[in-house]
Amino acid sequence: MSNQLAEQNNQQQGTQNAVKKFTEATVENVLSRIASIQATGELVLPENYIPENAVRAAWLILQEVTDKNNRPALEVCTKESIANAFLDMVTSGLSIAKKQGYFVVxxxxxxxxxxxxxxxxxxxxxxxxxxxxxxxxYKDDVFEYEVDANSGRKKVISHKQKLANIDPNKIVGAYAIVTYNDGSTDTEIMTLGQIHTSWEMGGSKGTSPAHKKFPDQMAEKTVIARSLKIETGSSDDSSILKDKATDKVSADVKHEIKERANSKVVQFEEAEVVEETSGDKGQSPASADSVQTEECPI
Structure with missing residues (x-):
């Protein structure tokens, strides 16, 4: 028992020493750097985004972050990488406190x-x-979608689902519908195989407690990430950054989506699916085995 207490005391002391490595001065340095970028006109943060609040909230969260060996991030990470992580968060106009990102060692x-x-x-x-x-x-859902022959965009025509179908062990895929301010929509569809491939690209390889306990929610998060394969090099980018800085954020967004997406061709298994092209409505439902799959390049 005494050895256990001694070990806990050592861990606490280590954490305290680690916190000293990343001092209040370092936080101030990060904020100073952000202010200097803003002063040049290269960085325009979103309205109502207060970088100081985001940085200080992230600093509190960082004190609880550990690596895979359960060592405090403040103990093992360099000050430079910590400062850069904070800058990445702020230049994207995001907040860890709002779950818009997270720190990883x-x-x-x-x-x-x-x-x-x-x-x-x-x-x-x-x-x-x-x-x-x-x-x-889920398996036994009746899922019907069409592909526009001109634009290549997918559209969900019908998704009939019974409550009895909802079973984490019977997931066959997921889809996300993106609605734009002009009323137009775009749809991304992923099979379970594609989702698993995407998970394997992550640090947990799809084996985290969240993936095991809530595979439906994780599948939906994955298809949302993939659905946002959007060209961001438009005038709207000026709401965040100007000139070269805008190009950087656009590139970062595209890189993020590419990293999360996959191009493996897999079929929906056992779901009753109808795939149509525009103008082919009225065909009778077909089984998944008869549906022609398509590659989803990013």
């Missing part, structure tokens, strides 16, 4: 990883997106 480097909530926030800000909604598809 890679070796001795701290990295800000944008979450799907951050994807949505950024898409709304720079890509004229009004809302994004995702739905899980």
């Amino acid at each position: 890679y070796g001795n480097k701290l990295q800000f990883d944008q979450s799907y909530i951050g994807d949505i926030a950024l898409a709304k800000r720079v890509a004229n997106v009004k809302e994004v909604n995702a739905v899980t598809v």
